[in-house]
Amino acid sequence: MDEIEIYKLLGYIKISPYRTETLKAIDNELKMPSEIAREINVNTSQVSAALSDLKKKNLVVCVNEEVRKGRLYKSTDLGKEIIKKL
Template sequence: MDEKELYRKLGFVKVSPYRTNTLKSIGNEIKMPSEIGKELDVRTSQVSAALSDLKQEKLVVCVNEEMRKGRLYKCTQMGLEVLKYL
């Protein structure tokens, strides 16, 4: 990822406290939306919306997409790169 793209994605994350905190919460771990919500003290629906945005930007990935419940998310390499600047 070039520097311009990194800064674009960084701005995308920083503009929303939910996206910022969700990305920070996941870090190097694999987490469910409910775990993130409890940790951040926000509703799971807000976490899910943030995860959807982050997934669209390829900053997180769902590792078990086929599951309806108990989905697990982790940061992509690009997500970890952005995380260094948060």
Template sequence: MNETEIYELLGYVKVSFYRTETLKSITNDLKMPSQIAKEINVNTSQVSSALSDLKKKNLVICVNEEVRKGRLYKCTDLGKELVKRL
């Protein structure tokens, strides 16, 4: 990925408080959306939406996609790279 693409993703994340804080929250940890929401003091639905957006950009992954409740998310290497630049 080149610098221009990195900056585009960085702008995409930074434009949203929810995406930014969600990504920061799971940089080095596996967390459920409810844990992230509690930590950053927002609604779980806002975190879920942010996670969906971040997942589409390959910045986070769900490690147990098959479960309905208790899904765990973590940063991809690309996500961790962006957090360093936030």
């Protein structure tokens, strides 16, 4: 991914404090939306919406999509690169 695309993604993430804080909270760990919500002190629904946005941009991935409860998310290589720039 070239530098211009990286900056576009950074702008997209920084425009939303929920996306920014959600991505930072995941960092290099496996986390559930409820854990992230507690950590950044927002509603789980806001974290879920942010995770959906981040997933569409290939910044996070759900490692156990088949389960209904207890889904775990981690950052992708691109997500890790973006986290360094936040």
